[in-house]
Each structure stands twice: as structure tokens, then as C-alpha cells.
Amino acid sequence: MKKISIKPGLGCSQLILGSMMLHEEKMEFSAGLMDAYVTAGGNSIDTAHVYGASSSRAVGIWMQERKNRADMVIIGKGAHHDDKGPRVTLEGMEQDLAETFERMQTDYVDIFMLHRDDPNQSVGYIMESMNKQLEAGRCHALGVSNWTIARIQEANEYAAAHQLEGLLCNSPNLSLAKPNEPRWAGCISVYADDAAWHERTQLPLLSWSSQAGGFFTGRYTPDNGDAELIRVYYSEDNWERYRRAEALAKQKGVSTNDIALAFVLNQTFPTCALIGPNSVAELQSSANALALSLTQEENRWLDLRKES
Incomplete structure (x- = not known):
């Protein structure tokens, strides 16, 4: 499976396995899904403190049994808000990482991401706090999820000016269908200006x-x-995008869903897709899109930026 480089020596497979469907109480299913993912060439699992202890423990049990922690790229997301409000603080980061390590029986995540932003916190404070996690060896790279491009740029400019490690990846929603509104509060989706950046x-x-x-x-x-x-x-x-994807799928002999996933994987910048299969068959279906190449002309046509 093709990998994209996050930094030298750290690469994510283009399909990243989500962990929300994994559960310690369903280890036969969970382990079978992770085994199938690795067999397909995948090396990256997306985890988050807010997904719950059972999900992280399933990943940890599996890595201990397979003795493959060093082979896996674990993405750990933290500092998600709670019922009291935002938690994008040094204390929030360190608490979530400590609990994640206990759950997953490890002492680091490969990529540490903030799960949400708090615009009331300065990027200086946030980048200083994230870099403390790097310096302590709790992670090997930094990223964010559901941040605006403006905040990412501001954070990386601060990091460069203060000799800190910057954000090396971004995890928003990118799909052929464009959301009318956020699926969940505080979520960010990519539109044309973001893709151009x-x-x-x-x-x-x-x-x-x-x-x-x-x-x-x-x-x-x-x-x-x-x-x-x-x-x-x-x-x-979006229904016009669906019709175009369906037409192109018939032409190429694949499914409409394959076309939608290939749209994400065939951008003009490095991309990975987080997937959440509920069975090995669904995982294998998603893997079909890896072999599907789309030209930029086809991508623009699918996205209604070109008429023919």
C-alpha cells in the first residue's frame, strides 16, 4: 500500500484504519479487522482519547499479542472539549496522553494531534505545549484535526519564528460530497480555497x-x-456529484463508492483517507480504490469544477 511521508522515517499508509468500531469486549472481531488491514499493507491506526477506553485497549491488546508496536504508526488525538468546555491546554494534552498510554500499553504515539481547536488560546501557548510532548518523547510528530487553515498557518509561522517543531499534518474532512453544515460541532471540511492552500x-x-x-x-x-x-x-x-461518480464508475468498471474514495486519494497534495469498516469485506472494498487512478481533469469534473 502506498505511503505518504509525514517526516523522514515516518510514513502513513494511504488508508488509515479508524478505531471507533474496535472494542476490547469484541477482541476476535477487532483483532481480525486489524490483521486484515495489515495484510492489505496498512500500517496506521487512528485513535483518540475521546473514543473511549475500550477502543484504545483493543489496539493495545492486539499490538502486545502481535508484538508489532514498532511497525505501526499510531495517531493519538487529544484535548477534545468536554461538557465543561474546551480543553486545549497543556494539562488536557498530558492527561489524555497519559491515559492513552495506559490503555494502549505503550509510552508514545507516533503522531499527536489536537482533536479540536480553541480560538481563545494563543497559537504560541498551544505550540509551546505540544512541543513539550515531543521533547518528552511522548510523540514523534505533531498535527491537528478540525483546525482552520488560517490557524494552522499562524501556528506554523509561530513555530518557525521560535525554533519549534511545527504541525506536519492536518486532519479535516475531505470528500467528494461537500457538507451543507458540520456533521459534528466544531468540525472542519475542506473546500476549494483550503485545497488550494x-x-x-x-x-x-x-x-x-x-x-x-x-x-x-x-x-x-x-x-x-x-x-x-x-x-x-x-x-x-451533491446529487450531481453522485451522478457523475456513477457514470465514471460504469466507464471504469468499479463502484461509485470506489470513485468517491479515489477522488480523495488522487489530489495534487499528499492525502490519506481514514476509513471505518465494520467488516473485513468492507475493508477490502475500500482497498479497491487504491488501484484506481483519476486524472485531475476527472477530479475537477467530479467536483463540478469542469463541465465535460
């Missing part, structure tokens, strides 16, 4: 919800869908 900077993008919550699976129609999908993705432009 990533093209200029070549900062790696690790996309969550790359397949738009199943919008391209064929299970839904403009007249039928679940409430969340309707709220977030139902629009005439």
Missing part, C-alpha cells in the same frame, strides 16, 4: 469521513435517507 504547501492531509458517511454506496436516493445524511449531504450539487 494544501496544494501550495504540500502539507499532508489525513481525511476523516472520506466517503461522506455512505452517501455514495447506492443505499440512498434523493427521496430516501437517514436524517443525519439528509442534513449534512443532501443537496442538488
